Amino acid sequence: MSERYSRQTLFPPIGKGGQEKIRSKHVLMIGAGALGSGNAELLVRAGIGRLTIVDRDYVEASNLQRQQLYTEEDVAEKLPKAAAAEKRLKAINSEVAITAMIADATPEKLAELIDGVDLIIDATDNFETRMAINDISQKFRIPWIYGACVGSFGMSFSIIPGKTPCLNCLLKTVPLQGMTCDTGGIIGPAVQMVIAHQGAEALKILVEDWDAVRTSFVSFDLWRNQYTSMKMSKAKDPGCLSCGEHPEYPYLDVENMTKTTVLCGRDTVQIRPPKQQQLNLQDTAEKMKDLGYQVKGNPYLVSVEMDDNRMVIFEDGRALIHGTKDLAQARSIYQRFFG
Amino acid sequence: MSERYSRQTLFPPIGKGGQEKIRSKHVLMIGAGALGSGNAELLVRAGIGRLTIVDRDYVEASNLQRQQLYTEEDVAEKLPKAAAAEKRLKAINSEVAITAMIADATPEKLAELIDGVDLIIDATDNFETRMAINDISQKFRIPWIYGACVGSFGMSFSIIPGKTPCLNCLLKTVPLQGMTCDTGGIIGPAVQMVIAHQGAEALKILVEDWDAVRTSFVSFDLWRNQYTSMKMSKAKDPGCLSCGEHPEYPYLDVENMTKTTVLCGRDTVQIRPPKQQQLNLQDTAEKMKDLGYQVKGNPYLVSVEMDDNRMVIFEDGRALIHGTKDLAQARSIYQRFFG
Amino acid sequence: MNKILFFAHLRDEAGHESVEIEAAGKTVAELKQMVAEKYGIQKLDTSMTAINEEFSSNDEVIKAGDTIAFIPPVSGG
Amino acid sequence: MNKILFFAHLRDEAGHESVEIEAAGKTVAELKQMVAEKYGIQKLDTSMTAINEEFSSNDEVIKAGDTIAFIPPVSGG
Numbered sequence: 001m002s003e004r005y006s007r008q009t010l011f012p013p014i015g016k017g018g019q020e021k022i023r024s025k026h027v028l029m030i031g032a033g034a035l036g037s038g039n040a041e042l043l044v045r046a047g048i049g050r051l052t053i054v055d056r057d058y059v060e061a062s063n064l065q066r067q068q069l070y071t072e073e074d075v076a077e078k079l080p081k082a083a084a085a086e087k088r089l090k091a092i093n094s095e096v097a098i099t100a101m102i103a104d105a106t107p108e109k110l111a112e113l114i115d116g117v118d119l120i121i122d123a124t125d126n127f128e129t130r131m132a133i134n135d136i137s138q139k140f141r142i143p144w145i146y147g148a149c150v151g152s153f154g155m156s157f158s159i160i161p162g163k164t165p166c167l168n169c170l171l172k173t174v175p176l177q178g179m180t181c182d183t184g185g186i187i188g189p190a191v192q193m194v195i196a197h198q199g200a201e202a203l204k205i206l207v208e209d210w211d212a213v214r215t216s217f218v219s220f221d222l223w224r225n226q227y228t229s230m231k232m233s234k235a236k237d238p239g240c241l242s243c244g245e246h247p248e249y250p251y252l253d254v255e256n257m258t259k260t261t262v263l264c265g266r267d268t269v270q271i272r273p274p275k276q277q278q279l280n281l282q283d284t285a286e287k288m289k290d291l292g293y294q295v296k297g298n299p300y301l302v303s304v305e306m307d308d309n310r311m312v313i314f315e316d317g318r319a320l321i322h323g324t325k326d327l328a329q330a331r332s333i334y335q336r337f338f339g
Numbered sequence: 340m341s342e343r344y345s346r347q348t349l350f351p352p353i354g355k356g357g358q359e360k361i362r363s364k365h366v367l368m369i370g371a372g373a374l375g376s377g378n379a380e381l382l383v384r385a386g387i388g389r390l391t392i393v394d395r396d397y398v399e400a401s402n403l404q405r406q407q408l409y410t411e412e413d414v415a416e417k418l419p420k421a422a423a424a425e426k427r428l429k430a431i432n433s434e435v436a437i438t439a440m441i442a443d444a445t446p447e448k449l450a451e452l453i454d455g456v457d458l459i460i461d462a463t464d465n466f467e468t469r470m471a472i473n474d475i476s477q478k479f480r481i482p483w484i485y486g487a488c489v490g491s492f493g494m495s496f497s498i499i500p501g502k503t504p505c506l507n508c509l510l511k512t513v514p515l516q517g518m519t520c521d522t523g524g525i526i527g528p529a530v531q532m533v534i535a536h537q538g539a540e541a542l543k544i545l546v547e548d549w550d551a552v553r554t555s556f557v558s559f560d561l562w563r564n565q566y567t568s569m570k571m572s573k574a575k576d577p578g579c580l581s582c583g584e585h586p587e588y589p590y591l592d593v594e595n596m597t598k599t600t601v602l603c604g605r606d607t608v609q610i611r612p613p614k615q616q617q618l619n620l621q622d623t624a625e626k627m628k629d630l631g632y633q634v635k636g637n638p639y640l641v642s643v644e645m646d647d648n649r650m651v652i653f654e655d656g657r658a659l660i661h662g663t664k665d666l667a668q669a670r671s672i673y674q675r676f677f678g
Numbered sequence: 679m680n681k682i683l684f685f686a687h688l689r690d691e692a693g694h695e696s697v698e699i700e701a702a703g704k705t706v707a708e709l710k711q712m713v714a715e716k717y718g719i720q721k722l723d724t725s726m727t728a729i730n731e732e733f734s735s736n737d738e739v740i741k742a743g744d745t746i747a748f749i750p751p752v753s754g755g
Numbered sequence: 756m757n758k759i760l761f762f763a764h765l766r767d768e769a770g771h772e773s774v775e776i777e778a779a780g781k782t783v784a785e786l787k788q789m790v791a792e793k794y795g796i797q798k799l800d801t802s803m804t805a806i807n808e809e810f811s812s813n814d815e816v817i818k819a820g821d822t823i824a825f826i827p828p829v830s831g832g
Contacts, residue, residue, distance in 0.1 A: 008404050013491070014526070041407060046527055062343060125754055155752065195528070203526060217726075224689075227568070292345070370832060488829065492762065492829065569808055
């Protein structure tokens with residue numbers, strides 16, 4: 001082991017003591033897409049003791065452009081991402097205890113997995129899951145690291161319960177239609193840049209170098225050569241329902257979640273967002289057309305043809321996903337566009 | 340193909356036209372270590388047409404902590420990095436024409452490989468090779484992207500012949516004892532951050548979005564939360580021997596190179612740096628001890644025990660590498676410490 | 679005068695990377711509404727706001743010379 | 756006065772991330788020599804120098820209030 005991690009223990013802020021700490025820690029990775037596969041590889045190479053990685057999707061051809069654990073063979077075999085990730089991670093470092101879960105990271109699932117976890121890394125693609133991670137983090141006093149990217153733009157922020165503001169302080173609500181990689185595209189370097197930031201923060205937290213943990217909110221645009229550090233000293237909201245004086249952890253409440261139901265006797269899942277929306281159907285239809293989908297519409301709904309599914313969206317944000325009975329898959333399709 | 344790269348063509352500065360351009364281009368990657376394996380994976384996933392990757396080393400256990408193409412099996416098989424990289428890159432994207440060369444990137448080798456190359460990416464670990472890349476780039480008018488890292492610190496700069504200053508403008512000479520990963524340690528996130536910058540610049544150059552190419556010299560420290568962009572408008576030296584009005588390409592001249600000779604009848608290579616040095620032998624000995632090596636010394640030399648080799652260093656920078664007749668391996672060992 | 683910076687897709691919607699505008703005395707919420715109307719930006723209300731590189735709430739009042747950046751949270755990953 | 760910033764291993768050698776020093780009127784080369792002696796830094800002559808975030812040669816003369824950063828080229832990869 002000493003030889004394997006020699007270049008990391010040579011780095012004075014880690015050293016041999018830090019390496020022992022990394023070895024004793026357990027990280028929960030939510031998502032095994034672009035950020036998830038990159039962050040997981042980074043931590044497994046760094047010698048993390050235990051990694052739990054959760055993902056609900058399968059490896060698809062369009063993932064290969066930026067999701068670094070996967071190969072053409074994984075696409076051909078239609079492997080679940082969690083399973084494909086586990087296979088590669090074990091080949092990289094057999095000393096790490098890896099638990100791969102093919103599952104939707106619902107609040108219930110997060111609560112089930114949180115026991116013994118030292119750090120949560122956000123590698124999800126939607127704000128609903130992030131808000132649930134944020135509440136779990138506050139409730140169980142476990143740090144988490146927000147990361148996201150779209151196009152050549154990305155951002156990261158380390159959230160330490162009791163110390164920093166939380167995501168709910170910053171956003172107040174789940175923004176519907178946050179840009180996702182499925183609507184704005186994404187380039188590999190932007191993914192790598194977010195991973196670099198999340199990974200450095202993770203190592204600081206794992207070796208307990210709390211003074212080194214970044215307190216600012218980083219955002220950057222690699223194509224436009226921008227890099228910005230936003231100070232967060234005024235951002236903490238004492239009345240925040242997630243991290244404030246009287247926390248209620250609203251995003252662990254099923255009332256505030258996207259609801260999915262298999263429609264009786266049909267190969268269709270209905271999806272209902274937590275709050276009534278007022279979608280502009282014409283805009284939605286045009287955006288989908290720009291993305292290359294075949295779209296039909298009328299004043300009441302928009303219908304989008306996909307490979308094996310059809311998605312019908314209504315003005316109040318409700319959607320029907322035809323061609324599946326799998327709740328997780330249906331949520332995945334919906335949140336690709338309404339992340 | 341359209342599905343595979345869909346998230347990249349959705350990104351407006353690339354689009355379908357940019358993807359065609361990426362597909363038609365040839366990148367020469369010098370080195371298959373941390374930066375080389377990461378940059379190669381990024382470009383292969385992005386759908387580069389042709390990649391030539393050159394490296395002289397074998398996969399070792401201490402590489403696994405940060406070199407993303409390699410597995411424990413590659414270490415067990417003692418595969419050359421170029422061969423191990425090729426195997427993984429082909430599994431990632433069988434559409435890319437990959438040429439892997441187990442070779443030392445000498446000026447002669449670079450001149451041999453440069454034909455038809457659109458871009459050179461620096462993923463080497465020493466300044467001597469970088470200065471040769473810089474001269475080749477100027478002589479053949481091919482852009483190259485400098486990148487380097489040590490500890491949590493890293494830097495990158497895009498060098499476009501006829502437009503930007505070159506590395507020789509900035510450094511004037513090859514700095515002996517530039518910090519390397521073998522002396523200062525390295526963490527994975529610093530590697531990823533340099534790759535993010537080199538990769539974004541590479542994509543801009545490959546799609547010919549020249550206005551987007553970064554003109555500043557970036558450096559950062561992820562552990563200390565620093566990021567700095569140095570403007571380079573005054574850096575170009577009109578008298579520069581590499582890019583000035585009367586170029587002589589000094590680093591393509593064997594006179595200015597580290598010389599390696601197999602000592603007659605012995606399992607030993609002698610290494611002689613291009614200029615006489617005045618090493619502080621006591622400092623050198625202490626540094627090597629700090630790195631965990633067994634070191635002996637006297638006022639005239641320092642002797643360092645390694646796994647299969649012994650390196651003896653003299654005050655003038657000359658060294659003997661015992662236990663090998665392989666010139667490239669001997670240079671590799673020497674440049675680990677005197678990079 | 680105040681400099682307003684747009685990040686990520688806000689820049690594409692606004693058609694500019696930055697604009698100069700007179701915003702002193704306005705709250706962040708008021709500025710958001712004004713900018714959203716003037717530059718045809720749809721989702722500015724959910725964007726984060728930095729005044730002189732410091733996160734600021736919707737109630738914060740802008741002073742002359744402040745630089746305001748709108749940074750939209752993104753969800754890709 | 757002038758602020759001097761040390762990057763990478765220079766900071767470890769200097770023992771500080773930044774120092775305040777009076778350097779107006781000096782050339783970069785002179786400042787390098789002075790700083791190297793005062794803070795016991797070995798290889799400052801091969802370091803790159805930025806004055807107010809702009810690359811500057813050894814002949815450049817420093818003005819009052821300039822911020823000077825020493826950025827050593829590194830070779831790891």
